[in-house]
Amino acid sequence: MPFDEALLTMDIDEEVTLRKMRVFLSFMRLGSLSAVADELSLSTVSVHRALHSLEEGLRCPLFRKSGRALLPLPTAHAFAEYAQRSLAACEEGIRRTRQVAGFEDTRMTIGSGYSLTVRTIPQLIFGLKARRPQLDVNLKLGSTRELLQMLREEAIDAAVAVMSDQEAIDDDVLTVELYRDPVMFAAPLDSPYAALDTMDLRLAREQPFVALNQDFITMQAMQPLFDKAGFQPRIALRAGNLFSLANLVAEGVGCGLLPSRVALFNTRLRLIPLTAEFAHWQSIRLVVPRMHERKPNVLALIAECRSLPEANG
Structure with missing residues (x-):
């Protein structure tokens, strides 16, 4: 002015x-x-x-x-x-x-990946409300790509997203890792693989797989593992979220490569650690614009992310 x-x-x-x-x-x-x-x-x-x-x-x-x-x-x-x-x-x-400056904001919109709403997001919001009792928290769900776009458009104040180590991070955002989630081989409880302690992905060459849509970071990160195993998976069915994907594996539609957190919302499938050659992790991170990182609500959210049990090992 x-x-x-x-x-x-x-x-x-x-x-x-x-x-x-x-x-x-x-x-x-x-x-x-x-x-x-x-x-x-x-x-x-x-x-x-x-x-x-x-x-x-x-x-x-x-x-x-x-x-x-x-x-x-x-x-x-x-x-x-x-x-x-x-x-x-x-x-x-x-x-x-x-x-x-954000010192009187009483509303905050947090974006989240679908699969993080079972335990991570409830714990995070509960702790944030304890730190900022006056805060009204709204939640928007989407894929990692959608969440990052929402951040750029300022439709959300922060995002808790699933990211890979190779994910390109813009300089204008700050990320805080909450925890790393290992990717595992998922099979029905009656599968011949269910008795294995570790899974060599090459053994599943002939098996049908279920997978997420290509828009999800979980699916994008799996391709290098199949390349290393020397085969392209035969995709029997694709799903729009991990909840559906875990159910499809449990019902015997196909095997899958799923993060260990799916055990929280489906007990009818067996999650088997991959052998060291195929070991892979997803990074669960808080993402906030750097221009807003000093706002009190954002600072409280960052502090709560760092205090989660998963963030401390």
């Missing part, structure tokens, strides 16, 4: 302060030095000194003495109107500035 140069060059005496105007307005309302002192937790001497120095700063009298009392002059009534406006404008300016 353009600044009024005339205001910037005004000769306002340093004795004219907001604090003294507050004392002055209290006196104009209460009419008693002792009453103002009680209201503002000051001594009567401090109240008298503030009023006198304000007169010196204005370079004109505001009161006349009548015995021990101070009676307002017309100048005091004239100044009171503008002093009240000045304090109100300053208070509104401070409120608006804090609002822009």
Whole structure:
């Protein structure tokens, strides 16, 4: 916004302060030095000194003495109107500035991957509400790609997303890793693989697989594992989320490569660790725009992410 140069060059005496105007307005309302002192937790001497120095700063009298009392002059009534406006404008300016800085935000929208809503997100929101009881938290779900787009469009304030180590991170965002989730071979409980302690992916060359849509980071990260195993999987069916995918594996539609967290929402499948050659992890990270990382709500969210049990190993 353009600044009024005339205001910037005004000769306002340093004795004219907001604090003294507050004392002055209290006196104009209460009419008693002792009453103002009680209201503002000051001594009567401090109240008298503030009023006198304000007169010196204005370079004109505001009161006349009548015995021990101070009676307002017309100048005091004239100044009171503008002093009240000045304090109100300053208070509104401070409120608006804090609002822009995020210090008075009472709403926060967090984006999340679908599969993180079983345990991670509830724990995170519960802890965040304990830190910021006044906060109203909204949740939006999507794939990692969708969540990052929401962040760019400022449709969400932060995202908890599933990312790979190779995921390109823009310089204008800050990420905090909550935990690393190992990718495992998933098979029905009655599968011949269910008795194995570890799974060599090459053994599943002839098996049908179920997989997520290509938009999901889970599916994109699996391709290098199949390349290393020397075969392209025969995809029997694709699903739009890990919940559905785990159910398809449990019902015997096909095998899959799934993160270990699917064990939280389906107990009818066997998750087998991959052999060291095929070991792979997903990184569960908080992603926030760097320009907002100092906002109190974001700082509280970052602190809560770092305090989650998964984040501590």
